[in-house]
Amino acid sequence: MAISSSTRDDAHPILVLGANGKTGGRVLQRLRAAGHAVRAGSRSAEPPFEWEDRATWKAALKGVRAVYVAYQPDLCVPGAVDTVIAFYDAAAKAGVERIVLLSGRGEPEAHDAERALQAATALDWTIVRASWFFQNFSENYFLDEIVAGAITLPEGLAAEPFIDADDIADIAAEALVDSRHSRKLYELTGPQAFTFPEAIAQIARATHRQIDCRIIPMDDYAGLLAEAGLPKDLCWLVVYLFTTVLDGRNTPVAHGVEQALGRPPRTFADYVARTAPTGVWGAR
Ligand SMILES: NC(=O)c1ccc[n+]([C@@H]2O[C@H](COP(=O)([O-])OP(=O)(O)OC[C@H]3O[C@@H](n4cnc5c(N)ncnc54)[C@H](OP(=O)(O)O)[C@@H]3O)[C@@H](O)[C@H]2O)c1
Numbered sequence: 001m002a003i004s005s006s007t008r009d010d011a012h013p014i015l016v017l018g019a020n021g022k023t024g025g026r027v028l029q030r031l032r033a034a035g036h037a038v039r040a041g042s043r044s045a046e047p048p049f050e051w052e053d054r055a056t057w058k059a060a061l062k063g064v065r066a067v068y069v070a071y072q073p074d075l076c077v078p079g080a081v082d083t084v085i086a087f088y089d090a091a092a093k094a095g096v097e098r099i100v101l102l103s104g105r106g107e108p109e110a111h112d113a114e115r116a117l118q119a120a121t122a123l124d125w126t127i128v129r130a131s132w133f134f135q136n137f138s139e140n141y142f143l144d145e146i147v148a149g150a151i152t153l154p155e156g157l158a159a160e161p162f163i164d165a166d167d168i169a170d171i172a173a174e175a176l177v178d179s180r181h182s183r184k185l186y187e188l189t190g191p192q193a194f195t196f197p198e199a200i201a202q203i204a205r206a207t208h209r210q211i212d213c214r215i216i217p218m219d220d221y222a223g224l225l226a227e228a229g230l231p232k233d234l235c236w237l238v239v240y241l242f243t244t245v246l247d248g249r250n251t252p253v254a255h256g257v258e259q260a261l262g263r264p265p266r267t268f269a270d271y272v273a274r275t276a277p278t279g280v281w282g283a284r
Contacts (some may be wrong), residue, residue: 003030003173004034004062004175004178005034005035007036007177008035009065010037010283011063012037012063012065012119013036013037013063013064014031014036014037014038014064014065014067014176015039015041015049015066015067016028016038016040016067016176017068017070018041018042018070018072019045020040020042021070022068022135022140023068023070023102023133023165023172024060024068024172025170026166026168026169027035027061027068027172027173027176030169030173030278031173031176031177034177035177036134036174038273041067041146044061045060047059047060047062048060050240051072051087053084054090057087057090058090058094061091061094061199063094063095064095064096065092065097065098066096066098066099066100067091067098067099067100067157068102068176069084069087069100069101069102070100070102071083071084071098071102071113073234074110074239074241075107075109075110075113076108076109076110076241076244077233077237079110081109081116084101084116084119085113088116088123088208088252088270092122092123097123097124098116098124098126098129098175098176099123099124099125100125100126100172101114101117101127101142101143102128102130102172103129103130104129104245105131105188105254106243106244106245106250107241109245110166112187114127114129118183118185120174123181123268124179124182124183125183126171126182126183126186127184127186128168128186129177129185129187129256130163130168130188131160131161131162131188131189131190131254132163132245133162133164133165133168133195134162134163134164134165134271135164135165136221137199138275138277142200143281146200146203146211146281147282149210149212150211151212152214152216152221153215153216153222154215154216154220154221154222154242155215155217155218156242156247157190157195157196157242157246158195158248158249158251159193159194159198159251160195161189161190161191161250161252161253162190162194162199163265164215164265164266166266166268167190167235167257167265167266171186171256171257171259171260174260174261181224184260186256186259187255187256188251188254188256189253189257189265190265190266190267190268191250191264192254192268192269193252194268197213197215199268200213200270202268202283203272204278206273206281207276207281207282209281209283210282218239219238221242222239225238226271270272
């Protein structure tokens with residue numbers, strides 16, 4: 001579905017946070033293609049945006065009419081909810097009318113951030129509450145291990161209804177410029193749940209490669225992350241996400257993509273078929 005350009009307002013751009021990330025990059029590209037004035041929210045943009053340096057927020061928000069909020073690294077980390085609440089406040093004071101929040105399915109802290117946005121009376125809002133992204137297999141997280149042909153996973157991970165970041169971006173970009181998504185919370189998943197090893201097996205088949213999957217106890221997995229040099233707070237985050245979000249609470253599919261766009265979500269098979277020819281996973 002094409003994004004409307006009828007609400008163009010060149011004097012008041014749309015700020016897209018995480019503009020170089022998996023959803024933000026796609027949101028930015030869709031808005032630009034539809035002719036909307038956009039401002040990239042990034043630590044390397046001008047003006048820069050840095051979650052941990054509130055002094056950067058004012059310039060990034062100046063003259064902005066709507067914001068796509070993709071918090072980094074995750075709404076569940078200590079202090080994140082307070083930070084996004086302060087950001088909503090700064091945005092409202094700067095004259096922002098609408099926020100589209102990327103939230104995480106099954107994360108209690110993310111749901112606190114949603115409730116705070118819903119209660120922010122000066123702001124119109126849309127919430128896209130997403131399951132794990134397909135693109136975690138091709139744009140970071142598991143990419144290096146897939147390319148190396150051997151992936152290690154902790155035991156106990158439930159089946160997940162992974163979603164395509166392109167579906168999230170289709171909805172978020174539209175919600176930033178179209179009031180029919182106003183005050184809606186969309187629970188976004190792909191069309192079916194499957195396990196991490198099943199996802200890896202599909203990628204292996206499409207690339208004609210052998211990708212070994214080793215499943216180890218969660219404590220050993222946490223040890224491996226630390227040995228690999230991942231900072232302590234990020235090790236905590238990965239283990240928290242694996243043990244909280246992937247405990248089975250998120251396995252049922254939701255229907256937010258159909259509700260928002262009137263079409264079914266993209267499938268993992270479609271994503272794999274699109275991605276394998278790019279060569280990002282190696283041989284085919
Ligand atoms: N990945 C998933 O499966 C998933 C599922 C559900 C929800 N989410 C939510 O999606 C959000 C993004 O997660 P993601 O891991 O997928 O990352 P991502 O969207 O790929 O975003 C990464 C970008 O964030 C920017 N960034 C990093 N630290 C920053 C900071 N301190 N201040 C400002 N910008 C910063 C970086 O851009 P610059 O270097 O340009 O600043 C980087 O390109 C998180 O809130 C997460 O909870 C993710």
